[in-house]
Amino acid sequence: MGKGSTRGSMSNGGVLGPEISDERLMLAFQAGDARAFEALVRRHRAPVFNFILRFVGHRSRAEDVLQETWLKVVRSAREYEPKAKLTTWLYTIARNLCVDSTRKESYRQASSLEAPAAGTDGDEGRALGESLPDEGASPERGAHNARLRPLLERALASLPEEQREVFILREYSGIPFKEIAEVTGVSENTVKSRMRYALEALRRRLGELGVDGDLAEDGRTVAG
Amino acid sequence: MKAQNPHAHEDRLLDFAYGELPSTEAQALEAHLQGCVRCARALEDIRGVRVTMAQLSDEPAPDAGLESLLAYANQAARRAAAGPEPKPSRWRRWLLPVAGLAAVGTLGILSITVNENLNLAPAMKAADVVGAKSPGAAPEVSAPSALEAKAEAAPAPAAAPLADDLPLDKAPKRRDRGAYPERSVEWMNAGSGGGLDTRASKLAPAKKQLADFGQKERPPPPPPPAQTVAVAAEPQPVAQAVAGPRYDDLAKEERSSLRLGGASLAREVADEAEAPDGLMANAPSAAAPAGRAPAEAPKPVAASKSVSKAAPAASRAAVEEDAPRSAVGGALAGKADQAPSPTPASPPALSWQDLSRQAQAAASQGDDLRELRFLREALSAGAPRTERVRILNRLCELESALGQDSAADESCNRALAESPNSRAAEVALRKMKKRSVSQPAPASAAPALPRTEPPNGGAR
Structure with a gap:
């Protein structure tokens, strides 16, 4: 589909519904249609944010990386070519920024390793799995997810970065293995291998944490 | 029996678990799973982890930064809609260097122009000096010619034209030299080149006054000169009267201008007045015809001694010698009584000028x-070369007229030897030829002119 037809369809006041592909929206934005970009943001902002949040494991850093990701999309919109899916291009940008942010954070943590830990002010600054409740807490139904979530986040955070990113991309972002290979820059077999290791590691870690599928489904706590 | 790996489908369990396996392969794998406990257990583990991790719900994306992001996207979209910006950006990229170069170039041109103007001052000074001499020729030629024409038209005796000629020969030159300070004043005040036009405009009435002066201020015709000495003495006040007012004006201008040019002019004029060469250099223009006048008619002069014809020429020659001094002295010092007396009283040691004048x-x-x-004494007193040629020529004429042929030959030969190409030498040669024709000599004598030794060869 040509650029002109894309612009024409976008500028005729047509509704930017879900039937319009990501690639068409991006081409429309390239042609100067700001609404197309807004549609892309509405469509992919939350999944990208969750990918970033699960990758970096820190909310405030995730928010920064998210903003940076979309700014880079705007800046690099002229370079986009519809050879691959937009999600592949979008998650590649997000993933690279996550890697950079994680490395910066690892350097920062290494430099302040002996520094006293700062008190956490709410959930804004917390890392995934840090808000794990005491195992002896009373298992109430309404508090089930609040207790299970930190366990899952801790299990996810325990994965190596290369396994974690593959698992997140496939499990939460729904990106096929082949595209994950493009995003991460490795072969598809490597991606699948990392996925198997990630699943096995999670299974063990969840077992260690007392969380299995039955408990989760039943709403029972690990301690419970 | 097939030699089949019981876990051949294990690698495809991931694809099967995430729904990426094609349907045919999925069906084959399901068939395998029914008979393979290990693969079935592995698939169950994958599904268990997925089910557990699916409990980790998505978090809503923060709204912070969304509006600024969309505004930024709107800006980018407008830029994209407006078209590419490479040309304006290139233009802006080149605008500053080009403007800088233009500014530097303009500054350089201005500085060069200013330097040229500054260097122009000495150049203009030199050009002014050169230009002051070249335009000076015009008044020299025009003013005397006009006045001489008036003098010739007037039926005045010889003394009157002499009185007019004296300042006219000198006045324009002095006037032009007097223009030095005036021009420099104009140049300094009105800028380069401006002084010439104003100078010309200022000179115009002065020229007119000068031309009119020859008619208006001309003194009444004096009585016929009984004595040439008296005639020669009379023109001096007249010459001062003619030259005086002009030089007074110029002196006033010089004093008022307070320029160095005025002082230098005064020095130049004073030097010229005292320099004998200056007198002689100016003399030939009018003195040559005066000197030739008696030479071309030696017989009438010697026979009748007619004062009416000889006096104008002689008095003119005498006045031309004396008048410049008196005129210059009268103009600069304003002292009419300082004019040298034309009386022939000679001091004991006379210079060649005095002897020549006598x-x-x-x-x-x-x-x-x-x-x-x-003349002979003047010759022995060490007259300069030009004057010596003239004296020798006059001696040749006189001696020839008095019948002293050998002495005449000697004088003529000496005149020829002094300056073979001069006009006086030509005259001397002509006299010798004329004398040799009128007095036929031996055939060998005529061509042996250079070898002819005068009897008093020691006079050479």
Whole structure:
């Protein structure tokens, strides 16, 4: 589909519904249609944010990386070519920024390793799995997810970065293995291998944490 | 029996678990799973982890930064809609260097122009000096010619034209030299080149006054000159009267301008007045015809001694010698009584100028012998070369007229030897040829002119 037809369809006041592909929206934005970009943001902002949040494991850093990701999309919109899916291009940008942010954070943590830990002010600054409740807490139904979530986040955070990113991309972002290979820059077999290791590691870690599928489904706590 | 790996489908369990396995392969895998406990257990583990991790719900994306992001996207979209910006950006990229170069170039041109203007001052000074001499020729030619024409038209005796000619020969030159300070003043005040036009406009009425002066201020015709000495003495006040006012004006201008050019001009004029070469250099223009006048008619002069014809020429020659001094002195010092007396009283040690002047006075009186003696004495007193040629030429004429042929030959030969190409030498040669024709000599004598030794060869 040509650029002109894309612009024409976008500028005729047509509704930017879900039937319009990501690639068409991006081409429309390239042609100067700001609404197309807004549609892309509405469509992919939350999944990208969750990918970033699960990758970096820190909310405030995730928010920064998210903003940076979309700014880079705007800046690099002229370079986009519809050879691959937009999600592949979008998650590649997000993933690279996550890697950079994680490395910066690892350097920062290494430099302040002996520094006293700062008190956490709410959930804004917390890392995934840090808000794990005491195992002896009373298992109430309404508090089930609040207790299970930190366990899952801790299990996810325990994965190596290369396994974690593959698992997140496939499990939460729904990106096929082949595209994950493009995003991460490795072969598809490597991606699948990392996925198997990630699943096995999670299974063990969840077992260690007392969380299995039955408990989760039943709403029972690990301690419970 | 097939030699089949019981876990051959294990690698495809991931694809099967995430729904990426094609349907045919999925069906084959399901068939395998029914008979393979290990693969079934592995698939169950994958599904268990997925189910557990699916409990980790998505978090809503923060709204912070969304509006700024969309605004930024709107800006980018407008830029994209407006078209590419490479040309304006390139233009802006080149605008600053080009503007800088233009500014530097303009500054350089201005500085060069200013430097040229500054260097122009000495150049203009030199050009002014050169230009002051070249335009000076015009008044020299025009003013005297006009006045001389008026003098010729007027039926005045010889003394009157002499009185007019004297300042006219000198005045324009002095006037032009007097223009130095004026021009420099104009140049300094009105800028380069501006002074010439104003100078010309200022000179115009002065020229007119000068031209009119020849008619208006011309003194009444004096009585016929009874004595040439008196005639020669009379023009001096007249010359001062003519030259005086002009030089007074110029002196006033010089004093008012307070320029160095005025002082230098005064020095130049004073030097010229005192320099004998200056007098002689100016003399030939008018003195040559005066000197030739008696030479071309030696017989009438010697026979009748007619004062009416000889006096103007002689008096003119005498006045031309004396008048410049008096005129310059009268103009600069304003002292009419400082004019040298034309009386022929000679001091004991006379210079060649005095002797020459006395010789001319004697010639005006028709005393050829006395003139001859003074000329010879002037020759021995060390007259300069140009004057010596003139004296020798006059000696040749006089001696020839008095019948002293050998002495005449000697004088003529000396004149020829002094300056073979000069006009006086030509005249001397002509006299010798004329004399050799009138007095036929031996055939060998005529061509042996250079070898002819005068009897008094020691006079050479």
